[in-house]
Structures are given as structure tokens and as C-alpha cells.
Amino acid sequence: MDKKLSQRIAFIIFRILGIAVVGILFWILGFIIYNGVGVINWEFLTSAPTEGMTSGGIFPAIVGTMYLIIGSMIFAFPLGVMSAIYTNEYAGNSWIVKFIRVMTNNLGSIPSIVFGLFGMALFVNTLGFGDSIIAGSLTLGLLVLPLIIRTTEEALKAVPDSYRTGSLALGATKLQTIRRVVLPAALPNITTGLILSIGRVSGETAPILFTVAAYFLPKLPESMYDQVMALPYHLYVIATSGTDIEASRPIAYGTALVLIVIVLFMNILATILRRYFGKKVKTN
Numbered sequence: 001m002d003k004k005l006s007q008r009i010a011f012i013i014f015r016i017l018g019i020a021v022v023g024i025l026f027w028i029l030g031f032i033i034y035n036g037v038g039v040i041n042w043e044f045l046t047s048a049p050t051e052g053m054t055s056g057g058i059f060p061a062i063v064g065t066m067y068l069i070i071g072s073m074i075f076a077f078p079l080g081v082m083s084a085i086y087t088n089e090y091a092g093n094s095w096i097v098k099f100i101r102v103m104t105n106n107l108g109s110i111p112s113i114v115f116g117l118f119g120m121a122l123f124v125n126t127l128g129f130g131d132s133i134i135a136g137s138l139t140l141g142l143l144v145l146p147l148i149i150r151t152t153e154e155a156l157k158a159v160p161d162s163y164r165t166g167s168l169a170l171g172a173t174k175l176q177t178i179r180r181v182v183l184p185a186a187l188p189n190i191t192t193g194l195i196l197s198i199g200r201v202s203g204e205t206a207p208i209l210f211t212v213a214a215y216f217l218p219k220l221p222e223s224m225y226d227q228v229m230a231l232p233y234h235l236y237v238i239a240t241s242g243t244d245i246e247a248s249r250p251i252a253y254g255t256a257l258v259l260i261v262i263v264l265f266m267n268i269l270a271t272i273l274r275r276y277f278g279k280k281v282k283t284n
Contacts, residue, residue: 032260036253044254048218053238054247056218058255063220064133064228065202065262068212071137071224072144072201077194079141080148087149088156089178101153108146113206115143120210132225136212143207144197151193155186191274198266202259205232231259 047057091097119139129135159182167177183190205213213233221228239245239252 032253032256036257039250039254060218060220061229061231061234065231067133067228068136068140068230069198069201071133072140075138076141076145076148080145081152084149084152084156085178088153104146104149112143112204115139116207116210119207124211131212131227133212133221133228134224136208139207139211140201144200147197148193152190155189158189159185188274191270195267195270199263202263203232205236208233231255
């Protein structure tokens with residue numbers, strides 16, 4: 001077969017597959033928007049659920065989801081970045097570091113329900129936090145910690161060694177080089193790990209089922225030791241085990257649409273930060 005013909009056939013196949021994947025994604029998004037946009041209004045976004053979650057809004061679930069996203073990132077992001085800095089900049093390439101990386105990859109592939117059971121055993125029962133925001137945030141933080149470590153390591157590896165050598169040659173210490181040269185250069189790519197982590201945390205149901213999520217709690221939390229409603233679990237409840245599934249089905253689609261919008265907003269915000277830091281690095 002002629003090389004140009006085979007290349008053209010391969011290009012057509014890849015193009016069809018790409019269009020098909022994009023089409024499926026738009027079909028799913030369009031389906032959710034079509035079925036959920038009808039219930040979206042100010043009352044739906046700012047009021048608590050009523051009448052067995054067949055009416056009212058999802059405001060407590062929105063607030064609870066935001067608390068869990070922020071709490072898990074406060075715990076996981078600094079810890080993951082510092083761990084990656086140690087393994088990439090200080091620890092070298094010994095067998096211990098290789099073992100840590102293998103175990104980190106394995107942790108990233110463990111089902112989320114296992115993290116939920118671990119969080120319930122450690123944070124809820126052993127440490128006595130109970131079903132609370134702090135227990136759920138720590139569990140979700142552990143869930144995304146391997147992802148943050150791996151993406152940060154790759155971001156640090158992408159920084160040319162000439163940056164480090166030049167900084168050390170000018171008399172900077174190892175810590176100063178990492179803080180003022182390596183991290184600023186790697187920050188745009190490190191933000192990618194933050195974006196992926198936010199997307200995963202906001203959509204997880206199994207970990208919060210064991211550690212924080214309330215079936216029906218139409219009020220806002222008063223402390224980090226309170227339970228909260230969360231959008232993923234609320235969506236699961238009203239779609240599968242509500243008091244009137246048919247009556248609450250539009251609310252389920254509306255909840256799914258709000259969750260998608262929140263994830264999209266957080267990703268856009270993180271992308272803006274990534275571009276900002278990227279331009280700052282180029283300017284410097």
C-alpha cells in the first residue's frame with residue numbers, strides 16, 4: 001500500500017474517532033443540560049431541600065461540597081508538593097525513592113471506597129473526629145495525594161538542570177534554588193495537578209459516604225466537626241433512594257448540572273492561575 005494512502009487512511013480513522021469522542025461528551029453534557037436547566041433558578045440555588053427532597057433547593061449541598069474541596073486541597077496540596085520536592089530534589093534515585101514512587105502509583109490506583117473505609121477507621125473512629133468535615137476532607141486529601149505527588153514530580157523534572165546549576169554557581173543554597181528558581185518555573189505545571197485533584201474530589205461519593213455526608217441535613221455546618229450534605233452524595237440519594245424518585249428526578253439532573261458548573265468554574269480559575277504564573281515565569 002502506498003505510504004501517502006496509508007497515512008491518509010490513518011488520519012481519517014483518527015479524525016473519526018476524535019469527532020466521535022467529542023460528540024459523545026457533548027451528547028452527555030447536552031442531555032444533562034436539557035433535563036436539568038428547567039429546575040435551575042435562584043430559589044433552587046439558595047434554599048434547602050424540603051418535602052423529602054422532592055422540592056426546595058440544594059444550597060446546603062453546594063456549601064458542603066465547597067468546604068470539602070477547600071479542606072482537602074489545604075491538606076493535600078502542600079503535603080503533595082513538599083513530598084515531590086523531597087523525592088525529586090533531595091532524595092536522589094536510590095532504591096528507597098524508587099520504592100516510594102511505586103507505592104505512590106499503587107495508591108493512585110486503589111478504589112476510592114477503600115480510602116473511605118480507611119478514613120472511617122482512622123479519622124472517624126480512632127481519632128474521634130466522627131462524621132465531620134475534617135474527617136471527609138482528610139480522607140479526600142489522601143485520595144488525591146498520589147496524583148498531586150506524581151504531577152508535581154513531573155513538573156519539577158521538566159525544569160532544565162541548567163537553572164539549578166546556574167543558581168548554585170551564583171552562590172545560592174539548595175533551598176534558595178528550589179524556592180526562587182525551580183518552583184516558580186514548575187508552578188504552571190504543578191497547577192495541573194491541582195486542577196485534576198479538584199475535579200476528582202468534587203465528584204467522589206464513596207469516601208464521603210463513610211466520613212461526612214448526611215442523607216438529609218437542611219442547614220449549614222457551624223464547625224469543621226459537623227456533618228454536611230454534598231452534591232455527589234445528594235445526587236446519588238435523590239436518584240436512587242429518595243422518597244419519590246420520579247418527582248425528584250428533575251432535581252437530580254439539576255444537581256448534576258450544578259456540580260458540572262462548579263467543577264468547570266474551579267478548573268477555569270485554576271487554568272487562569274496557571275497562565276498567570278506561566279506568563280510571570282516567561283517575563284522573569
